[in-house]
Amino acid sequence: MTVIDFNAFIGRLATSSGETILPFFRTSLSIDNKNSTDFDPVTEADRAAEAVMRRLIKANFPQHGIVGEEFGTEREDAEYVWVLDPIDGTKSFISGFPIWGTLIALLHRGTPVYGMMHQPYIGERFSGDSGSARYQGANNTTRKLAVRRCASLKDATLFTTSPRLMNDADRAKFQDVEKGVRLTRYGGDCYSYCMLAAGHLDLVIETELKPYDIAALIPIITGAGGVVTTWEGKPAQNGGRIVAAGDPRVHEAALKILNA
Template identity: 65%
Template sequence: MSVVDFARFVDDLATQSGGAILPFFRAAFSTEDKARGGGAFDPVTEADRAGETVMRRLIKQTFPGHGILGEEFGTEGADAEYVWVLDPIDGTRGFIAGLPLWGTLIGLTRHGVPCYGLMNQPFTGERFSGDGKSAQYRGPHGSRRLHARRKADLKDAVMATTDPRLFAEGPDRDAYGRVEAAVRLARYGTDCYAYCMLAAGQIDLVVETGLKPYDIVAMIPVIEGAGGVVTTWDGGPAAGGGAIVAAGDPRLHEAALKLLRP
């Protein structure tokens, strides 16, 4: 099956999962803390589980030989040629607060390498997708190709991170602080939307830490398809998660790496 065929299937996954998730948004629903009081609040909702359940069922029905890695229900068939990497609600804290800065992340890897990804925001009706070679936006105002913005200097850059307090005190927080001090503007609380805005040329730099594969795999083909760069802080592949830096311009990415790991 070609990437084009996968794209059609991913659109169906997005539509079906969005239908399961959206009724919970800005409504009453139960929330649990996966950290169970043992660390930073790590929420999971009925909506998270409903969205992933729908996607897993469709994948198993259509591609029974494929693997699945999902945030809520773990991993099946990790050694398969194709593995789907799912985060039904990336930005659960925003979801709980009724803010539309969240999205469903649907990624596909082949032999462990991200080959297609989509972020679906069913409340705003926006979808950001890519295959590593090109990236597209579809939404209420039409469709267009995505192109990351070219800015070489940190002093001119707009950056984003989910929350500076997520960086552990010490070297990691100091490293993040050096980057934030060097940029023009920093914004918080954007989760997966930050990567979409980077691909769309609105944000120049995203710096995160502690990510899981399901937090980033879907966004890698979108960022790269728009002409951006995404790696770990030491310049390695981003698909495994961890400390991540993404930039719209390779020169900006290199400048950020020098501050993150001087």
Template identity: 60%
Template sequence: MSVVELGRFMEDLAQASGKAILPFFRAQFALEDKARGGSPFDPVTEADRAAEVVLRAMIAKAFPGHGILGEEFGTEREDAECVWVLDPIDGTRAFIAGLPTWGTLIGLTRHGVPVRGLMHQPYLGEVFTGDGHSARLRGPAGERTLRTRRCTDLGQALLATTDPRLFAEGEEAERFRALEGQARLSRYGTDCYAYCMLAAGQIDLVVEAGLKPYDICALIPIIEGAGGRVTSWDGGSAAKGGRVIAAGDPRLHEAALKVLNP
């Protein structure tokens, strides 16, 4: 399959999963807490599972030798050279609240390195794509190239995170608060949409903790393709999740790392 054909296939995955998800958005549906009453609340919906079933079936048919890692149904052929990394609804809390800041994440890794990524927000009709070298947005206003914005000063940076309560109490939370205290503005609750807004030049920093591979793999090629940088808090690969920092400007990334690693 050529690069162009692969891109079209990923678009087909996005459209098919969107059709499975949208009937549930702002509607009544079954909801389960994967934390089983623990903390934090970890919801999963019928829409999550319906979309992942569709994605897995399409990938298995087109690429029977590829591996798949999905949030809802685990891993198949995890040692394969190419592994698809899927999060059918990243931002389930936003989804169940009727807020359109969730998205479907479809990533492809080769030898463990994220090489292609797509984020689809079907309600808004937006598709963000990247291959680590370039990134694009296709939406109601048309199609355009994505570029991060220049920002070297933490005091001028717009910082986003899903929820500051997700940082472990103690050193982890203290490091985040120290960084947030230097930022110009912070926003919460935007999940994968924050990373795409970083790629689009609207946000300067995204800092998270406790991520899984399916939370971040699809977003790395988009951000890097737009000129940004994504790593772990210690500057290593973010592909396995954990503590992650994304910055639109590599110089801002270095400045933020110094705060997170005093």
């Protein structure tokens, strides 16, 4: 079975999860903290959306594996594995800001071959299969995604969700890169990577990412012509310290500073 055969099903996952999440957005909902030393929120919306997607996957592809943020892993060594983050950007979600999204990735023998970021409140979908990437808007308008060229770091726009999420050593390295760019903005979570794929910014640098934070975004970025690796220049699907860039020249320049 090819990735094309999964397209309609991935659309069903996105629609079903979105219909589950939206009734919770901008309401008074209970919030749990998953971290004893920091604030890592999870809501009923996160859990309900992942449960819906897991049920659909198990009903249609019982032989597939699943890796999810809220309910762990099942058959992680299967040929096909779904990697799910029901709400990437939960802190924005609980604050009422629509810069969050549902991340759905399909791995084939450990490699991300398809990814989608769905924002149901705005009605946007960003998807990619490494060979190409697409945008679908609320009125069903579609267009191909393409990164923009950026010759040097001094012309680049840099994003990270928050430097406070980095340890002291990584934050210092990030700030070394930050000194050399034209503009830095904070926030965005998964949206930053999608805006990179759409050609609106040039560089995203983050740390401490989990596989479900990045796996779906890799085919979108590479499909749009960008590059995404770890700080060490290795494949990014397992998470960790991540660098994504629209232009390989900016990616190389950032890696040089981060590893100096």
